[in-house]
Amino acid sequence: MKKPRIAIPVPTSFDPAYNERSWPEYAHAVEEAGGEAFPVPLDLNDQALETLAKEADGFLLPGSGADVDPARYGQEKQPECNQQDTARERVDGRILEVADELRKPVLGICFGTQLMNVFRGGTLIQHLTPMPVNHPAGRAIAVAHGTAVAKDSLVGELLTDEEAPERDGYLRLPVNSSHHQAVAIPGDGLRVTARSTEDGVIEAIEGPPDGPFLLGVQWHPERTTAISAASRAIFSRLVAEAQK
Numbered sequence: 001m002k003k004p005r006i007a008i009p010v011p012t013s014f015d016p017a018y019n020e021r022s023w024p025e026y027a028h029a030v031e032e033a034g035g036e037a038f039p040v041p042l043d044l045n046d047q048a049l050e051t052l053a054k055e056a057d058g059f060l061l062p063g064s065g066a067d068v069d070p071a072r073y074g075q076e077k078q079p080e081c082n083q084q085d086t087a088r089e090r091v092d093g094r095i096l097e098v099a100d101e102l103r104k105p106v107l108g109i110c111f112g113t114q115l116m117n118v119f120r121g122g123t124l125i126q127h128l129t130p131m132p133v134n135h136p137a138g139r140a141i142a143v144a145h146g147t148a149v150a151k152d153s154l155v156g157e158l159l160t161d162e163e164a165p166e167r168d169g170y171l172r173l174p175v176n177s178s179h180h181q182a183v184a185i186p187g188d189g190l191r192v193t194a195r196s197t198e199d200g201v202i203e204a205i206e207g208p209p210d211g212p213f214l215l216g217v218q219w220h221p222e223r224t225t226a227i228s229a230a231s232r233a234i235f236s237r238l239v240a241e242a243q244k
Helices: 016-032 048-055 086-102 109-121 229-243
Strands: 005-009 036-040 060-061 106-109 145-149 169-175 191-196 202-206 214-217
Touching: 005 016, 005 048, 005 086, 005 229, 016 036, 016 229, 036 048, 048 086, 060 086, 060 109, 060 229, 086 106, 086 109, 106 109, 106 229, 109 202, 109 214, 145 202, 214 229
Parallel strands: 005 036, 005 060, 060 106, 106 214
Antiparallel strands: 145 169, 145 191, 191 202, 202 214
16 A cells, blocks of 8 residues: 655754754654655745645644744734744645645644644744743653643544543643744634643644544654654554545
């Protein structure tokens, strides 16, 4: 059986070292799950981008060192906001349009989740003020905080009792964390399905049940596939949806 092809944009247009470090992690997670990962260059012209997006079976929108342009959600840029990446936003935006039009699956991670939300008319918290949770913890910390995951959600369906036991009606999944922004108001048709247990920051959003597979997580499952069944299951689900 032919492996489903998962398109993954190059994370940034301005930081080659970041790209070289992070893109292979996403590709490895997809390939471990049975997919074929390939990069989407950020300098493609509109026609080439359209062709590439239509040929892909699914999409993974990765993290980035940039922040989504606040003008896209009607806000002035705050001092703590990182630089914008117009090229990455253009590529992700067109991918999301094609995915919606052709009902192709999309997984967003960190920045990818935030852009997914803004694309659908949602807003972001530009900078998380100091809280009980170290959200910018980074890759050196495997578990930064817990999440409360809705049982009747895309992520909830993938969790095991061992890794995410139920408490007070939610599944409690420990995750890593590497961000300073987060979803504020969910975009059209998006449902919040996980929050940080300590401070309520939104950790996962998903599309409507009658739509194509659309999942965004704020943490980085690509970094923990070796130790987390949930991380592996997220990529396996993306590949399975793309196989359809």
